Amino acid sequence: MFSNEVEERRPAGFRARLTHQAARRWYPGALIGLVYQISVLAGLWTSDGSLAEKIITTFLLVLVYAGFLALPPLLWWEGERTRMLAIAGYFALTLLLIPSLGEITCWTWVYVACVIGMVVARPVLSTALIVALGAVQLVVFLLAGSFEDYWFIALVTVSIGIMMSAFARQIDALRKLRSAQGEIAxxxxxxxxxxxxxxxxxxxxxxxxxxxxxxxxxxxxxxxxxxxxxxxxxxxxxxxxxxxxxxxxxxxxxxEMSISTELAAAQASLAAADITAHLPRNGEEVAPDLRELFGWVLREGVTNVIRHSGSRNCWVTVGSDALAIEDDGLGPAPVGSVPAAAAVRGSGLAG
CATH class of the missing domain: 1.20.5.1930 (Single alpha-helices involved in coiled-coils or other helix-helix interfaces)
Structure with missing residues (x-):
């Protein structure tokens, strides 16, 4: 997740970052984390407040939810200073909810903790910020006289924030490993x-x-x-x-080739053609007497995907005696859309 530490092309512009492969993987889990907010909105609109207050509060909550979804993908490719300023601004946005929601506003700080965990690269700093956020929640509950009712929110905030921080670091380590594997190949x-x-x-x-x-x-x-x-x-x-x-x-x-070397070559070729590759790490499970044959088949199949499918994703699965290549394309790629270096790879199954 911490792309300033991992060699990777930086997406140009907000739209590219928000539609990046890493962002698309982030959204499903993040949306699940927003489901329980339906009850918060329902409680808001059934309360005794004025219509104007409800509209303003709903608008602010929507901004908080949108920030939770968008900030991690937007900040993964930024430096630490920009990340910290964005987190501070996001926290300040949640404070605008205090006049209408009171101490219930602290529930939104769970999202702040998640954003901290996902974008702050240094583990010590990330943990310190999350723990400090939980401590502020406890102080708010003490001052509001609702400590016994809401103290667990601080526990939820800290535990989820630290969990997201650990999750982000695992993903970062995996991406570094894949980058190293690509460099080795x-x-x-x-x-x-x-x-x-x-x-x-x-x-x-x-x-x-x-x-x-x-x-x-x-x-x-x-x-x-x-x-x-x-x-x-x-x-x-x-x-x-x-x-x-x-x-x-x-x-x-x-x-002479093997399925393992061709998997590495396929990864590079698909990436050059802007096709997301879903490949096994190696072909060790393939029977030894089939590895060269599968290597030729994989090379030709990936070449056809690049040249003719117009797809965005390519899946390769291998077994001891089976090889499957799938894509989500609808037909030939537009003329000129595939780089020549990516398209020219082989000369058919004849080798």
């Missing part, structure tokens, strides 16, 4: 390319050098010693055939 690809480059140099460098020298020698011998020139040409043919065989062997070894 990227470095593995770079290392493999370097290995292939070295192999090509070893395979072709010497042979082509000898072929060049012998070709020049044969050209010079043609007018003066045709028999020797013919022998040199025959030797050149032998060298080129040998080099071609070595090249084919090297390429065959380079093109």
């Amino acid at each position: 990227r470095l593995a690809v770079i290392e493999e390319r370097s290995r292939f480059s070295r192999d090509m140099h070893d395979v072709l460098g010497h042979s082509l050098t000898v072929v060049t020298v012998k070709s020049e020698l044969a050209r010079r011998l043609v007018p003066v010693d045709p028999a020797r020139a013919e022998a040199e040409l025959a030797d050149i043919e032998r060298l080129t055939r040998s080099a071609l065989a070595d090249l084919r062997a090297a390429v065959a070894g380079y093109r």
Whole structure:
């Protein structure tokens, strides 16, 4: 959640942040946390207050609810100073409810504690703010003479806030792990390319050098010693055939693949095409004799998803003897919508 600590592209603009994948995962749980507020609104509108007071209070409550939903996604990519100012402003907004709700306003501080837990990166600071918020609630209840009725609200606030803080840190650790796995996969690809480059140099460098020298020698011998020139040409043919065989062997070894390496490549390709990937971490559960085959099938399937589906999500599931690729697309992607680097990946199941 603390994206300033995790290398990730920062969404540009409020809309991009509010519709980001991380935000979409936040909303369902947050909406569940707002369900019990229906009773608060019902109690407000059945109370004896004036209509104007009810409308103003409802408006302020809606702002508090909206802040609870929107602030975490908006603040995950901001620095600590901006986060703290936003939290202070959010807390100040809840204070405007005191004239109409009195000590019941403290219920809304549960949302403040949740926001603190979700966006404050430093664990000590986050815990201190949440505990301080609970302490302020207890003071309010003491001053209002309702301590015995509402003391548990402070306990709820602190426990939920700390729970959300721990939850956010777990998600942050998971994202760092995935980022590290992606970096490891990227470095593995770079290392493999370097290995292939070295192999090509070893395979072709010497042979082509000898072929060049012998070709020049044969050209010079043609007018003066045709028999020797013919022998040199025959030797050149032998060298080129040998080099071609070595090249084919090297390429065959380079093109050997497994389901695990292709899963890492699929993750990168789908991300480049702006498709959310839902992939298993590895293909260890696949039978060893099927891993290369599944690697080819996965490569071709993901290529087709990128080129033709127009989808936003791609799911890959693997078993010991089964591979499934699904997407939520409705047809071919618009022309030009897929980056060329993401679209060009393979040459069909023929390899």
